[in-house]
Amino acid sequence: xxxxxxxxxxxxxxxxxxxxxxxxxxxTSAQQEFKQYFPKDGWVEHDGEEIWLTTLxxxxxxxxxxxxxxxxxxxxxxxxxxETTLVWDAATGTPxxxxxxxxxxxxxxYCAGLKEKGHExxxxxxxxxxxxxxxxxxxxxxxxxxxxxxxxxxERGELRFGTVDSFLLWRLxxxxxxxxxxxxxxxxxxxxIHSQQWDQELLDLxxxxxxxxxxVLDCAxxxxxxxxxxxxAAIPVLGMAGDQQAxxxxxxxxQPGMVKSTYGTGCFMIQNTGTTPVASQHRLLTTVGYRxxxxxxxxxxxxxxxxxxxxxxxRDGIKLISHARDxxxxxxxxxxxxxxxxxxxxxxxGAPYWDPRARGAIFGLTRDTxxxxxxxxxxxxxxxxTCDLLEAMRRDxxxxxxxxxxxxxxxxxxxxxxxxxxxxxxxxxRPEITETTALxxxxxxxxxxxxxxxxxxxxRMWHRDRRFEPRMGEAHRARLxxxxxxxxxxxxxxx
Numbered sequence: 107x108x109x110x111x112x113x114x115x116x117x118x119x120x121x122x123x124x125x126x127x128x129x130x131x132x133x134t135s136a137q138q139e140f141k142q143y144f145p146k147d148g149w150v151e152h153d154g155e156e157i158w159l160t161t162l163x164x165x166x167x168x169x170x171x172x173x174x175x176x177x178x179x180x181x182x183x184x185x186x187x188x189e190t191t192l193v194w195d196a197a198t199g200t201p202x203x204x205x206x207x208x209x210x211x212x213x214x215x216y217c218a219g220l221k222e223k224g225h226e227x228x229x230x231x232x233x234x235x236x237x238x239x240x241x242x243x244x245x246x247x248x249x250x251x252x253x254x255x256x257x258x259x260x261e262r263g264e265l266r267f268g269t270v271d272s273f274l275l276w277r278l279x280x281x282x283x284x285x286x287x288x289x290x291x292x293x294x295x296x297x298x299i300h301s302q303q304w305d306q307e308l309l310d311l312x313x314x315x316x317x318x319x320x321x322v323l324d325c326a327x328x329x330x331x332x333x334x335x336x337x338x339a340a341i342p343v344l345g346m347a348g349d350q351q352a353x354x355x356x357x358x359x360x361q362p363g364m365v366k367s368t369y370g371t372g373c374f375m376i377q378n379t380g381t382t383p384v385a386s387q388h389r390l391l392t393t394v395g396y397r398x399x400x401x402x403x404x405x406x407x408x409x410x411x412x413x414x415x416x417x418x419x420x421r422d423g424i425k426l427i428s429h430a431r432d433x434x435x436x437x438x439x440x441x442x443x444x445x446x447x448x449x450x451x452x453x454x455x456g457a458p459y460w461d462p463r464a465r466g467a468i469f470g471l472t473r474d475t476x477x478x479x480x481x482x483x484x485x486x487x488x489x490x491x492t493c494d495l496l497e498a499m500r501r502d503x504x505x506x507x508x509x510x511x512x513x514x515x516x517x518x519x520x521x522x523x524x525x526x527x528x529x530x531x532x533x534x535x536r537p538e539i540t541e542t543t544a545l546x547x548x549x550x551x552x553x554x555x556x557x558x559x560x561x562x563x564x565x566r567m568w569h570r571d572r573r574f575e576p577r578m579g580e581a582h583r584a585r586l587x588x589x590x591x592x593x594x595x596x597x598x599x600x601x
Contacts, residue, residue, distance in 0.1 A: 108180040111551050113544035114161060116270050117349065118187045118207065119418070121160040123168040124541060125179070126548040128529045128557050130567040132539065132549035134176075136167035143204065148211035148453055148462070154201035157270060158277050165337060176338035181555050182278075183345030184329075185352040185549030186270035187371075189292045191245035193256070193318070194273065196266050196586065199281055203253050205270070206245040209372075209411050209453045213244035214462040225311060232298045232305055234383060234392030239454075239462055240409070243295035243312040244268060244450045250314070255569050260315045266403035267318040269293070271346050275329055276342065278464040282344070283330030286320040288397035289351040297322070299383060299394055302402060325351070326554040345550030347396060349543045350374040354395055355550060356363075356406065356542030357511045358568040360561045365499075365507040367492055368543065370450075372456070373413035375495045376405045377504060388498040389458040398553070398561075406502070408457040408495030412450040413488045414516050419452070420484050430515075433481050435476070437521045440482040442528070442578075442586065446470040447490075447593035458498040463599035488516065489526040490590040496530055509533040509573070513542040520574075528578035529587060538571045 110129035115121075119142065124135040138160045140318045143151040147545055168550040169176055177505035189208035194201045206212070220226070226237045246267050247316050250257040259265050268276065272286045291297040291304075296314065298305040301329055304319055323329060329343040347355065354376050357366040362380035367373060376395065412419075417433060420426045427433060447469045454462035468480065500506065510532050510591050516522055527534040539545055552558045 108178045109557070110174060110179050111548040112165065112179045112182045113515070113548040114165060114182060114184045114274065115276060115349070115541070115544040116157060116184070121157065121164050122544065123161070123164040124544045124548070125168050125172045125174065126545065128552065129234040129551065130539065130545060132541065134168055134171040136171060138164055143221070146212070148214070150207040150209045150453060151204040152190065152207055154194070154205045154273065157205065157239045158274065161274055162336065169337060170549040179339070179341050179561065180557070181342050181344040181551040183551035184271050184274055184330065184343060185347055185349050185543050185547040186274070186290070188269060188290060188348035188350065189240055189242050190250070190270050191242045191267070192270065192273045193246065193249045193265055193267050194276070196264055199276055199517045202203055202256055202265065203249045206249065208240055210245065211239045211454050211462045213239040213248055216247075217462070229308065229311070232300070232308060233295055234292070234299050234385070235295055236389065236391070236460055237295070240295060242297040243308070243314065246314050246318070246396045247312050253434045260318055263592065265293060265318060266320070267347070268320055271348070275343060278332045278336065280329040280333045284320045285323055285329050287323055287325045287327070287346040288394045288402065289325060289348040290346070291322045293348060296568055299392065299402075299404070302397070324399065326398055326550045327349045328554070342404050344554035345547045345551060347547055350376055350407065351394070351405070351551075352380065352546030354512055354546065355564070356546030357513060358565040359511060359536065360565055363505065363507065364511070365511065366511040367511065369413050369488065369514035371413065371415045373410035373488055373492060375408045375492060377499060377507075379404050379406055384502075386498070386502050388501045389460055389499050390495070390502065393459070403523055406499065406504070408498060410491045410495070411453055411456045411479040413491070414514070415452070416448070416450040416484045416487055417516070419450070420481055426481055433485055434519045434521045436478040437485050439483045440478045442486070442525055443582075444477055444479040444482050445472070446479045446483040447590055448480065448487045449597045450484070450487050450595050455594070458480055458494055459594070459598065461598050461600070464597045467593070469483050469593045471595065485522050486525060489522065493529050493587060496532070505531060509535045511535050511537065514538060515541050523574045527549070527574040527576045529583060531576050531583065534574040535575065536571045536574070540544060
C-alpha cells in the first residue's frame with residue numbers, strides 16, 4: 107500500500123497542498139495566494155471559483171514536484187478556513203454569490219436583533235457558540251434573502267450550502283459527495299454539538315431549508331473519491347477537519363488540558379476539554395475538537411480575527427515593510443516597550459469581546475514614532491490578544507497550561523515567540539513541523555486508511571523544535587498588558 111498522503115489546506119489568503127510521508131514528514135508542497143475582496147466596510151469576500159482553481163492547481167503542482175504519480179497517493183485530507191460560506195447550484199456546482207468569509211460582519215445588525223429578542227442563551231446551549239456574524243448561519247440566510255430567487259430555489263432543493271471543505275469535496279467528486287465533518291458543522295450555528303445532529307429549531311430560527319445541508323461524518327471517514335481526470339487517479343478523501351481543529355490534531359493535543367494556538371490570518375487558541383463539553387462563562391466558544399469512531403472530543407476556543415493579517419496590512423495596506431520576514435529585525439531593534447499599541451480591529455473584535463462594530467486604531471504615537479515602532483506594535487498585538495484568550499480560560503477555571511504549543515506562519519519569528527512567552531508567563535513550544543494544520547488532516551486520512559493504529563501513534567511523532575521560556579518581570583508584564591487593555595477599551599463600540 108502506498109505510504110503517501112496529500113493534504114489540502116485551503117486557507118483565508120492562500121490555497122496550499124502538501125504531500126506527507128507516513129512518518130508525518132513533508133515531502134513537497136505548493137501554495138498560491140488569491141484575491142481578497144472588501145466591497146463595503148466590514149465585508150470580506152472570496153471568489154469561489156478562484157478557491158477551487160487555486161486548490162486544483164496546487165494539488166497538481168505538489169504532485170509534480172514530489173515526483174510521485176497520483177496513484178501513489180493513498181488518501182487525501184482536507185482542511186479549510188472555517189465558517190466561510192458558499193451556496194451553489196446543485197446541478198452545476200457554480201456558486202450563486204461570492205463566498206462570504208468568516209471575518210465578514212455584514213449580518214451584525216441581524217445578529218444584534220436576535221440577541222435583543224433573547225435567543226442567544228438557547229442557541230449557545232445547543233451549539234456552544236454565540237450569535238455573531240462570524241458563524242455560517244446568518245451568512246446563509248443573507249445569501250438566500252439577497253440573491254434574486256435564491257430562497258425559492260433553496261426551497262425546491264436546487265441549491266447546496268457548504269463551508270469550503272464541502273465545496274471542494276463537491277468539486278473533487280464531481281457533485282457525487284455532499285458531506286462535511288463534525289468540526290466544520292459545529293461552526294455553523296445550526297449543529298447541536300450534544301446530539302451531533304443538524305437542529306431543526308435552529309434551522310427554523312435562521313430560516314434555512316434542511317435540503318441545503320451536507321451529511322455530517324466523523325473527522326476520519328469515507329468522504330468520497332476524486333474523479334480520475336482531476337489529478338490523474340481516483341483518490342479517496344478520508345480525512346476532514348476545520349483548520350483549527352486540524353491543528354489541534356497535528357499538535358497532538360489529545361489529553362484534556364492541552365492547549366495549542368495557531369497564528370495564520372487570525373489566531374485561534376483551543377484547549378482540549380475531553381469528552382464533556384465545558385461551557386465558558388467568559389465568552390469563549392465550546393466546540394467540537396474532533397470526532398472519531400463516533401466519539402466526540404470537545405474543546406474550548408478563543409478566536410482572534412486579525413493576527414497574520416495585521417502583518418499583511420503593514421506590508422500591503424500601508425506599505426511599511428516589503429516582506430513579512432523584515433518584521434523580526436525591526437522588532438529586535440525596537441524592544442518590547444516602545445509605548446505604541448496597535449489594535450487591529452479591522453473587522454471588529456473576536457473573543458473575548460465579540461464586538462463587531464469595533465474598529466482598529468494606533469495609540470501612543472509621538473514625534474519619535476517611526477516604522478519600526480508601528481511594526482513592533484503590530485507584532486505585539488498578536489501576543490496581547492492571545493493573552494486575552496488565556497486570561498479568559500483562566501477565569502473559567504482552567505489551570506495554566508504547562509506549555510502552549512504554537513503553529514502557523516508567524517511562529518517562525520523568534521522575537522514574536524519570545525514576547526508571547528513573556529506576556530503570557532507560560533513556556534511556548536514550537537514544533538519541528540509548523541504546518542500542523544495540513545499535518546492534522548494527513549493524520550486523519552492515515553487513521554482512516556489504517557496507516558496509524560491510534561492517536562498514541564500520532565502523538566509519538568510530535569517533536570519540539572524550540573521552547574521559549576518566559577523571562578520578563580511580572581511588573582513589566584503587567585504594565586505592558588494594562589496598556590493594551592486600555593487601548594482595547596478605547597476602540598470598543600460600547601467603550
